[in-house]
Amino acid sequence: xxxxxxxxxxxxxxxxxxxxxxxxxxxxxxxxxxxxxxxxxxxxxxxxxxxxxxxxxxxxxxxxxxxxxxxxxxxxxxxxxxxxxxxxxxxxxxxxxxxxxxxxxxxxxxxxxxxxxxxxxxxxxxxxxxxxxxxxxxxxxxxxxxxxxxxxxxxxxxxxxxxxxxxxxxxxxxxxxxxxxxxxxxxxxxxxxxxxxxxxxxxxxxxxxxxxxxxxxxxxxxxxxxxxxxxxxxxx
Ligand SMILES: NC(=O)c1ccc[n+]([C@@H]2O[C@H](COP(=O)([O-])OP(=O)(O)OC[C@H]3O[C@@H](n4cnc5c(N)ncnc54)[C@H](OP(=O)(O)O)[C@@H]3O)[C@@H](O)[C@H]2O)c1
Numbered sequence: 376x377x378x379x380x381x382x383x384x385x386x387x388x389x390x391x392x393x394x395x396x397x398x399x400x401x402x403x404x405x406x407x408x409x410x411x412x413x414x415x416x417x418x419x420x421x422x423x424x425x426x427x428x429x430x431x432x433x434x435x436x437x438x439x440x441x442x443x444x445x446x447x448x449x450x451x452x453x454x455x456x457x458x459x460x461x462x463x464x465x466x467x468x469x470x471x472x473x474x475x476x477x478x479x480x481x482x483x484x485x486x487x488x489x490x491x492x493x494x495x496x497x498x499x500x501x502x503x504x505x506x507x508x509x510x511x512x513x514x515x516x517x518x519x520x521x522x523x524x525x526x527x528x529x530x531x532x533x534x535x536x537x538x539x540x541x542x543x544x545x546x547x548x549x550x551x552x553x554x555x556x557x558x559x560x561x562x563x564x565x566x567x568x569x570x571x572x573x574x575x576x577x578x579x580x581x582x583x584x585x586x587x588x589x590x591x592x593x594x595x596x597x598x599x600x601x602x603x604x605x606x607x608x609x610x611x
Contacts, residue, residue, distance in 0.1 A: 377402045379442040383487055384451035385420070386412055388561035389506065392583030393448060394418060402442050406433065425451065425483045430490040437494045444495050446590075447503040449487050453479040454524050454563045461521040468522055476523035481530040488538050492546065500548045502593055504586075505535050507553035507601065512610045532601055532611060539599035550598045554589070556582045557604040 380397045382390050385405035395415060397403050403418045414420050421436070423429045437444055454461060459472050484505050495501045510521065511528030532553050539551045558564060558575060559582040568576050577585075582604065589606045601609045 376442055378445040379404060379437070379440060380446035380448065381406060381437065381444060381491065382448045382450065383407075383423070383425070384449060384506075385414075387450035387452075387563075388579040389556050389559055389582055389586075390448065390450035392579035393450075393586060395580075396583055396587040397446065397448070401446055404437075425486070427486055427490075430486055434490040434494050437491065443499060443501075444491070445499065445501040447487070447491055447495065447501075448590075449484045449503075449505045451479060451483050451487070452506060452508075452528075452563065454521075455566060460566070461524050463520045465522075473523045473526075476527040477530060480524065480527035481534060484531055485534040485538075488535075488551070492538070492542065492549070492551075495546065495549060497546050498548065500595060501546070501550070502590060503549065503551040504590055505531065505551075505553050506556055507531055507535070509555040509603070509609055511553075512601075514610045536599055536601075536611075543598055548595045550593045550595050552593065552597060552600045552602050554586065554602045555604060555609055556586055 378401055380401035381404045382394055383406045384390055385407040386409055394403055394405060398415055398418060405414050405418055405420045406423045408424055410422050412420055423433050462468050492503065508528045510525050511532050513529055535551060535553045542549050542551055557577050559577050559579055560568065561579060585604045589602060601611055603609045
């Protein structure tokens with residue numbers, strides 16, 4: 376019996392590409408807001424709006440499964456949406472947009488950890504990967520701009536790090552990390568990549584290949600890291 380991998384934000388271009396890798400090693404459950412989505416053969420899909428009640432009922436369903444849940448991959452994230460682009464200046468900040476960034480980029484992944492980590496085994500190696508972004512690095516912020524995205528991903532990093540400290544005691548074999556996938560050609564990055572040189576923008580397939588080789592090599596002692604797609608440590 377293959378172990379179970381749960382991918383949240385499964386409709387994300389990066390998540391879809393990573394599912395192709397996971398599918399070889401795990402029984403994959405793709406979780407997305409959408410009622411239906413196309414998944415490769417053998418992959419299961421479940422709809423979830425990422426509310427606390429929906430995450431709780433997802434956790435209950437997972438608890439009843441035979442396969443151990445040994446991999447969690449969270450790709451949920453937002454950079455822009457219709458009518459609202461990342462803020463370039465202080466004057467462009469507004470509480471509704473900031474709240475949205477924190478709700479989707481920080482709070483949803485934290486609640487995913489709250490409800491799904493308890494379903495993961497304590498006695499065997501397991502991995503929880505949360506996609507963050509390099510520009511969340513506070514010490515590395517030289518360009519400015521994108522206030523809400525940067526701040527909400529920095530908050531996500533702190534939530535992941537804090538959870539990793541706690542879980543190192545209760546789930547000694549769990550590796551929980553925040554990962555930067557690299558600038559990838561997806562709907563999230565589309566409006567901002569026009570001036571990027573080709574070698575700085577990766578396809579979702581290449582990103583997934585790189586992420587998978589790093590994820591595959593992660594060990595429990597790597598828990599709490601902020602990991603670049605090449606496997607190196609990123610500055611917080
Ligand atoms: N693309 C890049 O260059 C890049 C760079 C650095 C970091 N990242 C991070 O990598 C992750 C995946 O990004 P991607 O480029 O693959 O983006 P994407 O294709 O836009 O996918 C993001 C996913 O987040 C979920 N999501 C978006 N808005 C939401 C909302 N309002 N409410 C609830 N869920 C929402 C959706 O999941 P469902 O529809 O499946 O529920 C969506 O598929 C994100 O966390 C992103 O910040 C991406």
